[in-house]
Amino acid sequence: MSKSSILSFLFSQSLFIGFIPILTPLYSYLHPMVFFVLWICFTGFVTYIVYAVRNETITMSYRVFLVLIGVYTIGLLILLFNRPSEQQYGNMNLIPFATITLYLSGAANPLVAFYNLAANIGLFVPYGLWGRRSNQSTFVVLIITIVTISVIELTQYLTKRGSLDVDDLLLNVIGVFVGYVFYPLFYKVVRIT
Secondary structure, eight states: HHHHHHHHHHHHHHHHHHHHHHHHHHHSSSOOHEEEHHHHHHHHHHHHHHHHHTOOOOOEOOHHHEEEEEEHHHHHHHHHHHOOTOOOOOOOOOSSSSHHHHHHOOOHHHHHHHHHHHHHHTTTTHHHHHHHEEEEEEHHHHHHHHHHHHHHHHHHHHHHHSSSEEHHHHHHHHHHHHHHHHHHHHHEEEEEE
């Protein structure tokens, strides 16, 4: 195991453990899988930063990359569709920026507002990386993203496992395109062969 791997692991796990008291209120708001998904994101981000600062690279096969995306997707789907039953779901918002404005106004719990805004963007960044790595055109990635996220939003609404919110769609699309645009920076550290 390389020195960068050890540093990444120790640093990311220490920071994640330090953030647990802040993240604990999300446990009652979301499925416990939120900790697993956030742990993956946190560990991956810190590992990227450590390797970037040390000017080192990680090499993985495209197959391993796809397996990681698959495992991540399973975790994300569990998070999206297995919510605490004591919450009310099945709401609908078709007015762009209504929910975003609510969160930014301070009317909602600050932790919940930050999590919803950051998560709706950040959790979809890996799909932008995948879209760019698969050499799809920007238009194809946009269409796949909009259709897939619309199906997820509609399914959450119909199954009452979440709400149908156009702002979630907007934020998720932004997240995918953040990954798509920043793929060259990602590739400087993570080489997918």
